[in-house]
Amino acid sequence: MKRPGARRDPSEHGVRRSRRQFLQQTGVLTLGIYLAPELLPCAARSAARASDAPNDAFPLRPFEPNAFVRIGADSSVTVIAKNLEMGQGVFTGLATLLADELDADWSDVRVEGAPADVSRYINVALGMQGTAESTSMAGAWIQMRQAGAAARALLVQAAAALWGVPAAEISVTNGVVAHQATQRHTRFGALTAAAARLAVPANPVLKSPGQFKLIGNPFVRRKDSHAKTNGSALYTQDLKLPDMLVAVAAHPPRFGARLTSFDASAARAIDGVVDVVQFSGSARMAGGVAVLATNTWIAQRGRDALQIQWDESAASRLDSAQLAERLSTLALNGPSAGDTARIALQKGDDAALQGATGVQHEALFEVPYLAHAAMEPMNCLVALTEGAVSLWNGEQLQSADQAAISARLGIAPANVRITQLYAGGSFGRRGNPQSDYLLEAVAIAQAAAAQGHRVPIKLVWTREDDMRAGYYRPAFAHWIRASIDANGALIAWQQRSVGQSVFADSPFAGEIKNGIDPSSLQGSAEPYEIPNVRLELITPTDIGVPVQWWRSAGHSHTAFATECMIDELAIAAGVDPYRFRRGLLASRPRQRAVLDLAATRANWSSALPARAPGERRGRGIALHESFGTCVAQVAEVSVEKDGTLRVDRVVCAVDCGLPINPNVITAQMQGGIGFGLSAALYGAITLKDGVVQQANFDAYRCLRPSEMPQVEVYIVRSKEPPSGVGDPGTPPIAPAIVNAVFQATGQRLRRLPLAAQIAAVSD
Amino acid sequence: MRTFMLNGRAVTVDVDDAMPLLWVLRDEIGLTGTKYGCGQGQCGACTVTLDGHAVRACQTPVARVDGRTVVTVEGLSDDKVGRAVQEAWRRLDVVQCGYCQSGQIVSATALLQTNRKPSDADINAAMDGNLCRCATYARVRAAIHEAARRLAS
Numbered sequence: 049m050k051r052p053g054a055r056r057d058p059s060e061h062g063v064r065r066s067r068r069q070f071l072q073q074t075g076v077l078t079l080g081i082y083l084a085p086e087l088l089p090c091a092a093r094s095a096a097r098a099s100d101a102p103n104d105a106f107p108l109r110p111f112e113p114n115a116f117v118r119i120g121a122d123s124s125v126t127v128i129a130k131n132l133e134m135g136q137g138v139f140t141g142l143a144t145l146l147a148d149e150l151d152a153d154w155s156d157v158r159v160e161g162a163p164a165d166v167s168r169y170i171n172v173a174l175g176m177q178g179t180a181e182s183t184s185m186a187g188a189w190i191q192m193r194q195a196g197a198a199a200r201a202l203l204v205q206a207a208a209a210l211w212g213v214p215a216a217e218i219s220v221t222n223g224v225v226a227h228q229a230t231q232r233h234t235r236f237g238a239l240t241a242a243a244a245r246l247a248v249p250a251n252p253v254l255k256s257p258g259q260f261k262l263i264g265n266p267f268v269r270r271k272d273s274h275a276k277t278n279g280s281a282l283y284t285q286d287l288k289l290p291d292m293l294v295a296v297a298a299h300p301p302r303f304g305a306r307l308t309s310f311d312a313s314a315a316r317a318i319d320g321v322v323d324v325v326q327f328s329g330s331a332r333m334a335g336g337v338a339v340l341a342t343n344t345w346i347a348q349r350g351r352d353a354l355q356i357q358w359d360e361s362a363a364s365r366l367d368s369a370q371l372a373e374r375l376s377t378l379a380l381n382g383p384s385a386g387d388t389a390r391i392a393l394q395k396g397d398d399a400a401l402q403g404a405t406g407v408q409h410e411a412l413f414e415v416p417y418l419a420h421a422a423m424e425p426m427n428c429l430v431a432l433t434e435g436a437v438s439l440w441n442g443e444q445l446q447s448a449d450q451a452a453i454s455a456r457l458g459i460a461p462a463n464v465r466i467t468q469l470y471a472g473g474s475f476g477r478r479g480n481p482q483s484d485y486l487l488e489a490v491a492i493a494q495a496a497a498a499q500g501h502r503v504p505i506k507l508v509w510t511r512e513d514d515m516r517a518g519y520y521r522p523a524f525a526h527w528i529r530a531s532i533d534a535n536g537a538l539i540a541w542q543q544r545s546v547g548q549s550v551f552a553d554s555p556f557a558g559e560i561k562n563g564i565d566p567s568s569l570q571g572s573a574e575p576y577e578i579p580n581v582r583l584e585l586i587t588p589t590d591i592g593v594p595v596q597w598w599r600s601a602g603h604s605h606t607a608f609a610t611e612c613m614i615d616e617l618a619i620a621a622g623v624d625p626y627r628f629r630r631g632l633l634a635s636r637p638r639q640r641a642v643l644d645l646a647a648t649r650a651n652w653s654s655a656l657p658a659r660a661p662g663e664r665r666g667r668g669i670a671l672h673e674s675f676g677t678c679v680a681q682v683a684e685v686s687v688e689k690d691g692t693l694r695v696d697r698v699v700c701a702v703d704c705g706l707p708i709n710p711n712v713i714t715a716q717m718q719g720g721i722g723f724g725l726s727a728a729l730y731g732a733i734t735l736k737d738g739v740v741q742q743a744n745f746d747a748y749r750c751l752r753p754s755e756m757p758q759v760e761v762y763i764v765r766s767k768e769p770p771s772g773v774g775d776p777g778t779p780p781i782a783p784a785i786v787n788a789v790f791q792a793t794g795q796r797l798r799r800l801p802l803a804a805q806i807a808a809v810s811d
Numbered sequence: 812m813r814t815f816m817l818n819g820r821a822v823t824v825d826v827d828d829a830m831p832l833l834w835v836l837r838d839e840i841g842l843t844g845t846k847y848g849c850g851q852g853q854c855g856a857c858t859v860t861l862d863g864h865a866v867r868a869c870q871t872p873v874a875r876v877d878g879r880t881v882v883t884v885e886g887l888s889d890d891k892v893g894r895a896v897q898e899a900w901r902r903l904d905v906v907q908c909g910y911c912q913s914g915q916i917v918s919a920t921a922l923l924q925t926n927r928k929p930s931d932a933d934i935n936a937a938m939d940g941n942l943c944r945c946a947t948y949a950r951v952r953a954a955i956h957e958a959a960r961r962l963a964s
Contacts, residue, residue, distance in 0.1 A: 133908075134908055135906075135907030135908030135909070135945045136907070137907070269901070269904050270904045270906065272906065272909060273900065273901045273904055273905075273906055274901060275909075276906040276909030276912050277884075277897045277900045277901060277905075277906065277912060277916060278844070278884060278885065278887070278888065278897065279842070279843070279844015279845070279883065279884035279885040279913050280844065280885075281909050282843075283846075283910060285843070285846065285847060286837075286843035288838075288841070288843075294838075319827075342838075343834060343838035343839065344834055344837070344838055344847070345830055345831060345834035345838065348850075421944060422908070422910075422944055423846070423848050423854065423856060423908065423910040423911045423942070423943070423944050423945075424846070424848075424908070424910045425847075425848075470908070470909065471908060472846070472908050472909070472910025472911075473908040473910060473944050473945060474908075475944070510850060511848065511849045511850055511851070511854075711904055712904075715904065715907060715947070715950070718946065718947075718949055718950070719907055719945045719946045719947065720946075721946070722943075722945075722946020722948060723944065723945070723946055725946075726944075726946070744849050744850075744851050744853060745849050745851075745853040745854055745942060746851065746853055750942055750944060751946060751948075752939045752942070753934070753935060753938045753939050753941065753943075753948040753951065753952070754935035754939050756946060756948035756949055756952075758949070759949055
């Protein structure tokens with residue numbers, strides 16, 4: 049395939065002389081990529097990115113045929129991305145769709161984040177503006193292509209009028225509009241003024257897949273690589289506005305504690321501390337005390353110098369070891385007083401579920417709380433104005449956050465203006481169900497204003513604040529009992545799952561139907577054909593530790609339980625685990641093909657060569673479908689004599705429909721595996737007497753470079769509509785490893801994290 | 812008052828001697844490419860070079876850099892090795908969220924400045940302090956090898 053943009057890199061060396069001169073003359077359209085134009089001059093100064101951010105406003109009206117693209121008189125193409133770029137490559141993906149239909153030169157394409165405006169930027173799958181559940185590309189598949197095709201049609205029409213030739217004879221290739229017979233050609237810029245006066249076609253003709261140049265092209269490169277390799281990419285943490293103060297807040301030591309009193313004299317004595325404010329909480333967010341200072345370091349020191357008394361009479365005193373015991377007991381024995389088991393799915397025959405036929409096997413699987421631990425701790429910049437508020441944030445759920453903030457301020461949601469910035473990771477955290485850190489930033493800005501500081505406030509959480517703030521992936525216990533008939537076929541699956549709801553008591557509570565939070569069970573017993581299935585859910589409501597979705601949401605734990613159990617059943621039935629799965633997918637060719645692809649590429653049936661003496665090696669397989677994307681992984685592990693586990697290699701097959709950006713898909717599988725591996729090996733947030741025991745990366749261990757396995761990714765060449773890839777790479781890795789450890793050692797692990805659970809062997 | 816060379820230019824700052832270089836760079840000088848990730852020297856997002864050696868800026872009081880030479884991600888393109896690393900990163904599309912990448916790139920550059928042909932073990936030793944929650948590690952490794960190849964040719 050052709051390498052788009054290979055002949056020149058727009059961002060650096062290859063800007064053609066004419067274009068550079070044009071930019072110098074007019075300053076048009078290379079606005080700082082993520083800034084609201086009205087705020088550009090000061091922000092550009094502060095962010096030290098003057099080299100690629102001229103400060104001039106538009107001298108000419110750009111061509112904006114729709115909400116998703118702007119074409120400048122300099123022929124630059126700016127794609128407006130409605131989704132948050134948090135690493136998953138969505139800016140590149142959205143731009144690929146639009147630019148392909150526009151027949152733009154990839155090197156002319158830039159991307160900027162859309163403002164919060166649900167009327168233009170709704171994510172239909174979520175029913176609001178936001179980025180979650182790997183829905184972005186599926187939602188954009190037609191919409192962004194139509195936006196590009198409409199712009200292309202207008203440029204062609206404008207050229208036809210200009211040259212007096214039929215539009216049908218005009219071609220567009222790599223950003224050049226041409227009429228071959230008369231040998232005329234021009235770039236987009238010369239046509240934008242005329243195109244802007246034409247009526248936008250409602251249903252532009254879209255390409256057929258055979259005509260794609262960028263979609264599916266493995267050589268298309270990310271749009272954010274340049275800015276993220278020279279320090280110029282702008283994150284919330286980096287933004288500085290005139291007169292801005294940095295706020296660092298003191299949070300309660302236990303969930304549910306309330307501020308009683310505080311002494312700020314030591315904090316105020318620190319040079320550079322401007323003020324100390326008490327901010328009020330709400331049902332959605334704990335109040336506290338914040339130190340306002342001229343820089344982050346001083347604000348942190350000021351916060352640490354505060355003397356605070358907390359009322360902990362209503363605070364959680366949870367011990368996570370006791371919680372695990374309680375969840376497990378409920379999963380094994382069913383509900384006790386105060387808890388209700390609700391049936392989420394019942395199909396087939398009750399007698400079969402009770403084990404009337406076949407051989408029964410049962411197991412209990414347990415997972416802990418997990419922190420998201422994005423590299424950029426949570427933060428938000430707020431500027432309050434009369435009747436409105438402006439926020440700058442790596443913004444994941446615009447509509448929900450607008451609603452929460454507008455309710456607090458008593459203003460219309462549309463007056464909560466949000467400028468989209470890059471997020472330094474999120475894994476779900478920035479889409480908080482209670483808008484927690486955003487409301488905290490707004491509350492601090494309100495308190496600051498009440499004390500006379502009517503200035504922009506940037507709330508910055510430290511790593512410790514971030515890790516102890518709660519909103520963890522909930523701890524879960526899954527008990528599963530299954531039956532295998534005399535032919536080795538899986539005939540019954542009964543599962544009782546216990547864990548907190550992430551939707552409960554949130555604006556998303558409407559998702560809970562008949563007491564069942566669908567994200568608690570999503571993916572359980574899937575994607576297999578099992579004739580008799582019963583899924584029960586117990587949702588404790590008295591735990592007091594805030595929980596939230598985490599990369600792949602419920603799939604992060606249901607896949608672990610399901611795929612470990614399937615493996616155990618295969619062993620119990622005396623069938624190869626790959627063949628056993630295959631046998632349960634007779635009428636599911638898509639899932640079966642993904643499984644086959646991973647097994648084939650991993651040489652599943654070959655023996656794993658031994659390496660160091662005494663080292664035990666094993667191969668494990670897992671298959672899981674989430675958010676419409678099916679992923680199979682084969683993990684190869686080594687276990688040393690002392691029980692030390694190393695994951696050597698992972699072969700990953702993915703079917704995400706028609707692959708839009710193979711390079712991004714591969715990266716998301718690699719990254720999703722690394723993220724899931726981190727959690728599988730080490731991830732756990734624990735509490736003692738209500739206090740979170742981990743505060744930084746020393747105690748919350750994450751995967752290091754030397755622990756990253758070799759990952760091979762194989763993408764199914766599907767022609768189905770695309771689905772997402774941000775989440776689905778994560779769920780299969782934990783069970784694939786567990787199943788590999790069993791092959792290596794004969795030891796069945798059923799609790800995460802795995803580290804230190806593997807038994808040593810003597811010589 | 813402390814004066815040091817920063818990306819080829821002398822800068823003077825009038826701040827508390829204990830103020831970590833990280834915050835001097837970000838909040839006082841306005842070079843925000845160097846990131847805050849943990850404040851304890853555990854994640855490597857704040858890596859800069861001090862007289863050519865990779866250091867964690869969050870653990871480096873500004874007094875310690877007085878009279879010395881600091882290079883941040885913003886200054887890497889002035890140097891042949893730094894440029895090669897950045898270009899390799901772009902060719903291989905290493906970045907995802909990008910937040911840790913300044914530190915990754917500075918650590919990789921410091922490695923290649925002293926070791927033009929690092930083995931995987933050398934890379935592990937030099938890079939294990941640079942966390943990436945997006946787990947871009949495989950591409951980081953590949954990009955270092957790629958930069959080494961280009962520098963050798």
